[in-house]
Amino acid sequence: MATEQVYGYCPLCISRCGCISTVTDGRLTAVEPNPDHPTGRHLCIKGRAAPELVYSPGRLLHPLRRTRPKGASDPGWQPVSWDEALSEIAERMQAIQASHGSEGVAFGVTTPSGTSIADAFGWIHRLAHAFGSPNVMFATENCNWHKDQAPAETFGSGIGVPDFENAGCILLWGFNPAVTWPAYADAILQAKRRGARLVVVDPRRAGLAGRADSHLQPRPGTDGVLALGLAGLMMERGWFDRDFIRNWSNGPFLVRPDGQMLTEADLYGKADQHSNNHDRRVVWDEELQRPLFYDPATPAFNEPARRPALFGAYTLQTPTGPLTCRPAFDRYAQECRAYTPDRVAEETGVLPEQLENTARLLFEARPLAYYHWTGVCQQLEATQIGRAIGLLYALTGSLDAPGGNVRFPRPALNDISGHELLSPAQARKSLGRAERPLGPPAKGWITTHDLARAVLAGAPYPVRGLINFGANFRLTKPATPGLEAMLKELDLFVHVDLFENPTALFADFLLPAASPWERSGLAAGFQLGEQGEALLQLRPAVVPPRGESRSDSDIVFDLAERLGLSDRFFGGDREAGLRHVLVPGGVGAETLRAHPQGVPAAGSTHYRKYRQKGFETPSGRIEIYSERLLDAGHAPLPQFSATEQRDAGYPLALTTAKWPQFCHSQYRGLPSLRRRLPDPLVQLHPDTAAARSIFDGQWVLLQTPVGRMQAKAQLDSGIRPDTVCAQYGWWEACPELGLPGHALGGVNNSSYNALISGERFDPISGSNGLRTQSCEVLPLAPEQEAHSRQ
Ligand SMILES: Nc1nc2c(c(=O)[nH]1)N[C@H]1C(S)=C(S)[C@@H](COP(=O)(O)OP(=O)(O)OC[C@H]3O[C@@H](n4cnc5c(=O)[nH]c(N)nc54)[C@H](O)[C@@H]3O)O[C@H]1N2
Numbered sequence: 162m163a164t165e166q167v168y169g170y171c172p173l174c175i176s177r178c179g180c181i182s183t184v185t186d187g188r189l190t191a192v193e194p195n196p197d198h199p200t201g202r203h204l205c206i207k208g209r210a211a212p213e214l215v216y217s218p219g220r221l222l223h224p225l226r227r228t229r230p231k232g233a234s235d236p237g238w239q240p241v242s243w244d245e246a247l248s249e250i251a252e253r254m255q256a257i258q259a260s261h262g263s264e265g266v267a268f269g270v271t272t273p274s275g276t277s278i279a280d281a282f283g284w285i286h287r288l289a290h291a292f293g294s295p296n297v298m299f300a301t302e303n304c305n306w307h308k309d310q311a312p313a314e315t316f317g318s319g320i321g322v323p324d325f326e327n328a329g330c331i332l333l334w335g336f337n338p339a340v341t342w343p344a345y346a347d348a349i350l351q352a353k354r355r356g357a358r359l360v361v362v363d364p365r366r367a368g369l370a371g372r373a374d375s376h377l378q379p380r381p382g383t384d385g386v387l388a389l390g391l392a393g394l395m396m397e398r399g400w401f402d403r404d405f406i407r408n409w410s411n412g413p414f415l416v417r418p419d420g421q422m423l424t425e426a427d428l429y430g431k432a433d434q435h436s437n438n439h440d441r442r443v444v445w446d447e448e449l450q451r452p453l454f455y456d457p458a459t460p461a462f463n464e465p466a467r468r469p470a471l472f473g474a475y476t477l478q479t480p481t482g483p484l485t486c487r488p489a490f491d492r493y494a495q496e497c498r499a500y501t502p503d504r505v506a507e508e509t510g511v512l513p514e515q516l517e518n519t520a521r522l523l524f525e526a527r528p529l530a531y532y533h534w535t536g537v538c539q540q541l542e543a544t545q546i547g548r549a550i551g552l553l554y555a556l557t558g559s560l561d562a563p564g565g566n567v568r569f570p571r572p573a574l575n576d577i578s579g580h581e582l583l584s585p586a587q588a589r590k591s592l593g594r595a596e597r598p599l600g601p602p603a604k605g606w607i608t609t610h611d612l613a614r615a616v617l618a619g620a621p622y623p624v625r626g627l628i629n630f631g632a633n634f635r636l637t638k639p640a641t642p643g644l645e646a647m648l649k650e651l652d653l654f655v656h657v658d659l660f661e662n663p664t665a666l667f668a669d670f671l672l673p674a675a676s677p678w679e680r681s682g683l684a685a686g687f688q689l690g691e692q693g694e695a696l697l698q699l700r701p702a703v704v705p706p707r708g709e710s711r712s713d714s715d716i717v718f719d720l721a722e723r724l725g726l727s728d729r730f731f732g733g734d735r736e737a738g739l740r741h742v743l744v745p746g747g748v749g750a751e752t753l754r755a756h757p758q759g760v761p762a763a764g765s766t767h768y769r770k771y772r773q774k775g776f777e778t779p780s781g782r783i784e785i786y787s788e789r790l791l792d793a794g795h796a797p798l799p800q801f802s803a804t805e806q807r808d809a810g811y812p813l814a815l816t817t818a819k820w821p822q823f824c825h826s827q828y829r830g831l832p833s834l835r836r837r838l839p840d841p842l843v844q845l846h847p848d849t850a851a852a853r854s855i856f857d858g859q860w861v862l863l864q865t866p867v868g869r870m871q872a873k874a875q876l877d878s879g880i881r882p883d884t885v886c887a888q889y890g891w892w893e894a895c896p897e898l899g900l901p902g903h904a905l906g907g908v909n910n911s912s913y914n915a916l917i918s919g920e921r922f923d924p925i926s927g928s929n930g931l932r933t934q935s936c937e938v939l940p941l942a943p944e945q946e947a948h949s950r951q
């Protein structure tokens with residue numbers, strides 16, 4: 162028996178756990194943790210189930226072409242050769258391009274946080290951009306946008322890496338790493354053991370919430386109010402880093418009564434001789450008792466500031482008369498103070514005493530490391546919620562400080578996503594960009610909602626093709642009117658996947674992707690502390706691809722060649738592509754192959770880099786008051802309406818979450834995972850269940866004005882009594898265990914996303930209200946229950 166052990170990392174989710182794969186007689190037989198790797202102390206059950214994934218009987222092994230009409234339950238798949246499939250796909254893409262322009266072909270990609278697509282993410286984008294398409298459909302608006310991109314409006318960069326090792330306090334807001342990022346959960350528990358404090362904000366007592374010093378349980382969708390309320394208390398009690406806010410935020414900048422920032426031109430008129438920079442912002446220096454001028458280009462004041470005012474109202478003389486202005490911070494404070502502890506309690510359910518204790522803890526136990534994720538981003542006001550939490554964080558002064566959220570150095574790579582290949586005029590055509598210029602379309606990421614409109618109504622222009630790498634948006638996007646009609650209407654729909662999921666059923670061509678154990682992948686930075694972030698690792702393929710499956714990157718390179726785009730793809734030479742990617746880091750592919758556990762490839766950490774370079778915002782400072790949002794027609798300070806859809810007759814707040822067994826709509830067909838969680842669950846408080854005569858384990862019906870789904874009740878005293886939390890992504894049967902699938906739209910429909918309107922979204926980012934819908938839950942009678950098992 163020939164046994165080989167291969168170092169790598171599990172690429173199935175964001176945790177990227179360092180692992181060792183065992184190959185016995187050419188077959189992957191086990192995947193185990195590699196405790197020497199920064200993320201390798203544990204592996205979850207999904208990583209351990211990798212052999213089942215690789216050898217699953219459901220795997221696609223050959224390129225397939227449909228022979229039956231779209232919408233038929235059986236597409237009549239017929240095997241075709243790769244050559245025939247890719248040649249015809251390229252021809253049809255070019256035909257669409259000829260009649261509708263390159264933007265007439267959209268691309269799609271699944272999430273790199275919950276699948277292994279990260280191996281090809283950049284190349285897929287390069288293909289879209291080299292082809293000339295500004296349209297890549299991606300889950301980002303309900304996923305990583307609000308941690309990776311939206312914080313740039315406030316901080317000039319993403320959320321950073323929490324420095325758990327040195328944190329005095331850790332804040333997890335709508336983020337449950339025990340399930341979704343085990344390497345983080347492990348690091349947090351280690352921090353707790355050495356005395357760090359933990360605050361969790363989650364309507365459920367899930368994961369680490371049970372171990373928290375403070376667990377706040379707001380009603381879903383009220384997080385923005387909670388963040389403002391906490392910030393209000395911190396300001397009122399003086400629990401904030403006054404110097405940091407003064408010196409590094411735009412809080413001292415004076416704001417006119419009409420909401421615009423006061424500028425030098427307002428004070429002296431454009432004809433002023435003193436200065437040639439009329440755009441300079443103005444602060445009131447309390448010690449000097451006069452205004453100073455701030456130039457973002459430098460960025461500096463016209464003379465050293467002593468004590469710029471954060472609070473108060475200041476009347477300044479202008480050519481048109483006196484003008485009373487207030488520092489931006491004062492406006493922010495006023496907004497926060499409107500959310501008194503009593504009002505916060507009323508709106509969120511978090512009691513005043515707990516609010517006070519938590520506000521104190523966040524400040525006194527600082528430095529604070531924080532993370533928020535989908536609990537707060539799948540909301541109708543996700544951008545402003547993210548800003549409210551980000552500003553609360555800024556009050557602690559922990560940004561980029563030891564023990565705070567740090568931008569640790571990471572291995573430098575060449576970005577091959579090819580945004581530069583797209584002309585600015587073409588980039589501006591991203592669907593949804595006109596409506597949401599500060600949201601994902603600015604980076605070329607589009608929603609199913611906007612794609613459906615383009616395909617079905619030709620608005621703002623027709624899209625006729627979709628080349629999609631993974632994703633199952635029929636299950637993972639909210640109910641989007643016309644989604645299926647759109648899939649039928651497309652002239653060309655190509656889906657690349659390991660499995661035939663319900664979205665793939667509409668494809669013209671279904672192409673088999675190799676599993677991540679059958680292809681190599683590169684990880685640059687594991688997002689865990691200085692050491693983890695510095696690691697560069699080239700994960701080798703450990704077994705050959707099954708059947709005719711091929712890696713997504715190989716498919717991209719091959720398709721590029723047939724489209725005549727080889728010159729943009731290193732002449733079709735993948736190794737040359739890898740060499741190019743690695744150039745800036747100075748570590749070559751040979752070195753990486755010789756060091757399969759990875760190589761540290763980043764310099765040492767410098768904290769508080771803003772002291773040298775400022776923040777990458779228009780003002781060079783943290784933008785408490787966002788002029789960019791104001792200019793785009795949004796509130797410059799976070800503000801909240803009653804965001805939750807509270808419909809009469811639907812008294813419960815509905816929310817959703819992830820479980821350790823699965824990622825999104827995947828893995829229900831893998832026996833070792835499905836055995837642990839055979840049926841879709843909805844968690845209810847025992848009192849809520851009792852009031853509806855629902856018992857533990859009973860099948861129930863969840864209803865909203867949009868749709869209904871069936872799930873099995875799981876009673877849980879750790880959830881708010883007015884809230885229920887249901888699973889999503891159920892469709893797949895597990896024949897080995899005799900467990901059913903969950904037909905879409907059928908009697909045993911268990912699609913959560915059918916309950917949520919896809920027509921309502923955050924006006925800035927497009928995020929859907931997956932966690933802001935009200936619902937009702939009814940017990941199912943036994944005969945109805947029988948249906949759910951079919
Ligand atoms: N096992 C597993 N791991 C995964 C994934 C997976 O599918 N399965 N997916 C990966 C991906 S793509 C992502 S984006 C991450 C996401 O990682 P997380 O954001 O941690 O994922 P969730 O469990 O969906 O949501 C986190 C918590 O938000 C809470 N929550 C629900 N509603 C609200 C609310 O209104 N307010 C607040 N404050 N909290 C709320 C839920 O109770 C839940 O505990 O996980 C990644 N890791």
Ligand SMILES: Nc1nc2c(c(=O)[nH]1)N[C@H]1C(S)=C(S)[C@@H](COP(=O)(O)OP(=O)(O)OC[C@H]3O[C@@H](n4cnc5c(=O)[nH]c(N)nc54)[C@H](O)[C@@H]3O)O[C@H]1N2
Nearest residue numbers: 271272276277278300304631632633637657674825826889
């Ligand atoms: N109700 C509800 N809905 C949600 C969420 C939620 O919390 N609640 N979370 C949202 C979030 S955070 C996200 S990221 C989205 C995810 O939404 P999707 O991107 O649609 O993710 P999945 O449902 O996991 O579908 C992934 C598909 O890609 C395939 N796949 C996996 N790896 C690869 C690969 O390497 N190559 C190729 N070609 N295919 C691969 C899988 O087999 C599967 O068919 O869902 C969102 N939808």
Ligand code: SF4
Nearest residue numbers: 171174177178205208
């Ligand atoms: S948590 Fe599980 S699925 Fe995610 S990377 Fe680690 S082992 Fe893989």
Ligand SMILES: [Mo]
Nearest residue numbers: 272274304305
């Ligand atoms: Mo995600």
